[in-house]
Amino acid sequence: EDQVTQSPEALRLQEGESSSLNCSYTVSGLRGLFWYRQDPGKGPEFLFTLYSAGEEKEKERLKATLTKKESFLHITAPKPEDSATYLCAVGSSGNTPLVFGKGTRLSVIA
Amino acid sequence: EAGVTQFPSHSVIEKGQTVTLRCDPISGHDNLYWYRRVMGKEIKFLLHFVKESKQDESGMPNNRFLAERTGGTYSTLKVQPAELEDSGVYFCASSSETGPPYEQYFGPGTRLTVT
Numbered sequence: 650e651d652q653v654t655q656s657p658e659a660l661r662l663q664e665g666e667s668s669s670l671n672c673s674y675t676v677s678g679l680r681g682l683f684w685y686r687q688d689p690g691k692g693p694e695f696l697f698t699l700y701s702a703g704e705e706k707e708k709e710r711l712k713a714t715l716t717k718k719e720s721f722l723h724i725t726a727p728k729p730e731d732s733a734t735y736l737c738a739v740g741s742s743g744n745t746p747l748v749f750g751k752g753t754r755l756s757v758i759a
Numbered sequence: 760e761a762g763v764t765q766f767p768s769h770s771v772i773e774k775g776q777t778v779t780l781r782c783d784p785i786s787g788h789d790n791l792y793w794y795r796r797v798m799g800k801e802i803k804f805l806l807h808f809v810k811e812s813k814q815d816e817s818g819m820p821n822n823r824f825l826a827e828r829t830g831g832t833y834s835t836l837k838v839q840p841a842e843l844e845d846s847g848v849y850f851c852a853s854s855s856e857t858g859p860p861y862e863q864y865f866g867p868g869t870r871l872t873v874t
Contacts, residue, residue, distance in 0.1 A: 653801075681861040692763070692850055692865035693802070736802070740861040746792060746804035746815065747863060 672737030782851030
């Protein structure tokens with residue numbers, strides 16, 4: 650059974666204090682690992698897709714990396730507007746359903 | 760391009776009543792998914808449509824849940840009769856058959872409270 654575990658559950662950072670969120674996964678055959686951002690009362694907002702180990706993608710202050718067992722979401726010099734819950738999900742084939750982790754709740758304090 | 764929309768945004772019903780949730784996917788997206796997040800748990804898959812056909816309904820909790828997708832456009836999810844454990848946030852997502860694989864775009868969700 651595909652499984653995703655995210656850590657930490659919650660993270661509190663000072664503005665400008667860089668850190669990383671972890672997503673560990675077990676999947677029968679990884680076809681894609683996805684990062685989403687979710688703000689309170691809203692649906693998940695797509696950030697990145699990573700397809701193979703060694704792949705990296707960047708968007709503004711966020712950088713996602715992928716190994717065969719885990720993915721990291723690096724946040725460089727975060728700002729208060731980066732506060733949100735970050736969700737990791739895996740897809741095992743085609744357009745099959747995603748399996749989500751519980752998310753990491755990030756708070757960035759000015 | 761309009762995103763995925765869901766209606767209503769909130770619904771409060773009593774145990775035993777019926778509720779119907781609606782999802783309008785991104786125009787042209789053949790794949791439509793329903794997910795649910797129960798408090799304290801992760802988002803979990805309910806079912807998957809390709810056009811008007813149910814591709815996978817392995818996540819549907821029981822036969823009190825009925826999903827339809829009329830003409831391959833919008834979808835409805837009916838819960839009848841509702842139970843307390845059905846409370847949660849119901850998300851709809853859609854993806855393109857021909858675009859980048861697996862990029863699912865989510866709606867804002869419907870928060871269902873069963874009292």
